[in-house]
Amino acid sequence: MVAVRRVGAKAGLSREQVFDAALDFVDAHGLPALSMRKLGAALGVEAMTLYNYVPNKDALLDGLVDRVMETAFADLDSPGASWVPWLRSFAHALRQALLAHPGVLPLAGTRPVNSPDALRMSERWLAGMRAGGVPLGRAMDVVNVVATFTIGHTLAEAGRTPGHEGTEPNLDDRADELDPAEFPNLTEVIATRAGLDFDSRFTEAIDILLAGYAALP
Amino acid sequence: MVAVRRVGAKAGLSREQVFDAALDFVDAHGLPALSMRKLGAALGVEAMTLYNYVPNKDALLDGLVDRVMETAFADLDSPGASWVPWLRSFAHALRQALLAHPGVLPLAGTRPVNSPDALRMSERWLAGMRAGGVPLGRAMDVVNVVATFTIGHTLAEAGRTPGHEGTEPNLDDRADELDPAEFPNLTEVIATRAGLDFDSRFTEAIDILLAGYAALP
DNA sequence: GCTCCATTCTTACGGCGTAAGTTTCTGCTA
DNA sequence: TAGCAGAAACTTACGCCGTAAGAATGGAGC
Numbered sequence: 001m002v003a004v005r006r007v008g009a010k011a012g013l014s015r016e017q018v019f020d021a022a023l024d025f026v027d028a029h030g031l032p033a034l035s036m037r038k039l040g041a042a043l044g045v046e047a048m049t050l051y052n053y054v055p056n057k058d059a060l061l062d063g064l065v066d067r068v069m070e071t072a073f074a075d076l077d078s079p080g081a082s083w084v085p086w087l088r089s090f091a092h093a094l095r096q097a098l099l100a101h102p103g104v105l106p107l108a109g110t111r112p113v114n115s116p117d118a119l120r121m122s123e124r125w126l127a128g129m130r131a132g133g134v135p136l137g138r139a140m141d142v143v144n145v146v147a148t149f150t151i152g153h154t155l156a157e158a159g160r161t162p163g164h165e166g167t168e169p170n171l172d173d174r175a176d177e178l179d180p181a182e183f184p185n186l187t188e189v190i191a192t193r194a195g196l197d198f199d200s201r202f203t204e205a206i207d208i209l210l211a212g213y214a215a216l217p
Numbered sequence: 218m219v220a221v222r223r224v225g226a227k228a229g230l231s232r233e234q235v236f237d238a239a240l241d242f243v244d245a246h247g248l249p250a251l252s253m254r255k256l257g258a259a260l261g262v263e264a265m266t267l268y269n270y271v272p273n274k275d276a277l278l279d280g281l282v283d284r285v286m287e288t289a290f291a292d293l294d295s296p297g298a299s300w301v302p303w304l305r306s307f308a309h310a311l312r313q314a315l316l317a318h319p320g321v322l323p324l325a326g327t328r329p330v331n332s333p334d335a336l337r338m339s340e341r342w343l344a345g346m347r348a349g350g351v352p353l354g355r356a357m358d359v360v361n362v363v364a365t366f367t368i369g370h371t372l373a374e375a376g377r378t379p380g381h382e383g384t385e386p387n388l389d390d391r392a393d394e395l396d397p398a399e400f401p402n403l404t405e406v407i408a409t410r411a412g413l414d415f416d417s418r419f420t421e422a423i424d425i426l427l428a429g430y431a432a433l434p
Numbered sequence: 435g436c437t438c439c440a441t442t443c444t445t446a447c448g449g450c451g452t453a454a455g456t457t458t459c460t461g462c463t464a
Numbered sequence: 465t466a467g468c469a470g471a472a473a474c475t476t477a478c479g480c481c482g483t484a485a486g487a488a489t490g491g492a493g494c
Binding site: 105106109110119122123126127130135136137138139140141144145147148149150151152153155156178182183184185186188189192194195196201204205208209211212213 | 340370409
């Protein structure tokens with residue numbers, strides 16, 4: 001319920017509430033549907049009012065990415081000596097955080113995360129991994145590889161562009177049109193679902209990566 | 218030079234030319250700047266004329282992704298028995314194709330590629346890898362892992378959102394603001410550039426992945 | 435010369451981000 | 465208690481956007 005309020009009266013908004021509402025809106029209606037006017041309406045406020053809390057729409061989107069990224073780190077402690085299980089946890093936590101807000105996923109790939117919180121986080125795991133015996137450059141590499149793979153793989157998993165649901169047929173939807181004579185292998189993939197399990201594929205790839213980096217001299 | 222032409226006269230356009238112009242435009246001005254009006258102007262035509270060649274803007278964007286993806290496969294033959302070097306070539310070719318058109322990169326992550334050409338391509342490498350002794354599901358997994366990692370990593374490499382150049386500071390730009398006392402490790406990263414070489418990081422990660430998959434029972 | 439049709443242009447609608455200016459309320463000071 | 469300063473919200477307006485609908489134009493076949 002939106003409270004009735006007269007011009008000039010405080011709506012009692014806060015930066016936090018604006019981001020919360022934006023995340024809810026994107027989760028509910030998809031990223032393309034998010035506009036300042038509609039977000040304002042969802043908060044019972046005119047569009048321009050939002051500019052008291054956010055300099056422009058881009059900053060709002062950046063904030064959404066930050067917010068989702070933070071939840072991935074929320075329950076993680078420092079890597080310490082055993083950086084392999086720590087990175088494994090990080091990868092799976094990041095994937096879960098992204099899947100929980102698929103609307104924000106396309107932004108996660110394109111927007112650099114440089115908020116003060118993110119920098120503090122980076123500093124923390126860099127220190128932890130060095131303490132665990134990983135050279136600085138190696139630590140940067142392995143964490144970035146894990147993060148970028150997780151984002152790329154989860155982008156593909158979330159599939160069609162959020163907000164475009166139903167407009168872009170994916171492979172499954174086209175199973176019928178696929179001529180088994182021309183595409184015997186693809187037909188078999190769809191029939192047996194071999195190689196279509198994102199969950200186990202992700203787990204396997206992360207383990208391969210971590211084992212490979214752990215084995216480097 | 219745009220030829221002078223009267224209303225109703227054919228502009229002699231083709232679907233190909235529209236996509237070519239769109240790709241040029243995005244490369245030159247960034248994805249956010251692409252609009253039907255401006256693309257029309259670049260072709261010496263009104264916006265609505267483009268709808269004779271493309272059903273809507275979304276289809277135009279899908280076509281751009283297809284086009285870039287195809288160039289990654291263009292010089293690749295079938296995997297055959299030695300699928301590891303083939304996949305390595307594929308990964309590097311894909312990365313180069315994406316880096317050549319960074320404006321299209323954000324789309325590559327979000328738009329499923331299901332054009333007939335893409336399906337034929339998939340069928341081809343699936344057949345090749347099976348002939349090389351890779352089980353069907355395994356082939357799907359390793360190719361998808363390589364592709365999604367490549368997209369994720371290249372997204373990060375291309376960095377700031379194309380079209381937003383200069384509006385989003387990245388880590389390097391903030392080197393000055395970084396307090397060495399609070400962020401000793403990040404400061405060292407920037408100073409020594411340890412772990413900031415995308416090229417060698419990508420090569421290393423791909424090799425780790427391929428070696429790992431090759432070693433699976 | 436005339437008709438038909440493909441191609442292009444024109445006009446229009448509703449929505450977008452946001453700059454600029456206006457109105458209203460709250461809380462402090464006198 | 466009166467007055468006022470500042471904060472917060474609203475209103476208006478501008479130039480964009482994607483695209484639906486329809487009018488205008490040119491060339492091809494008779």
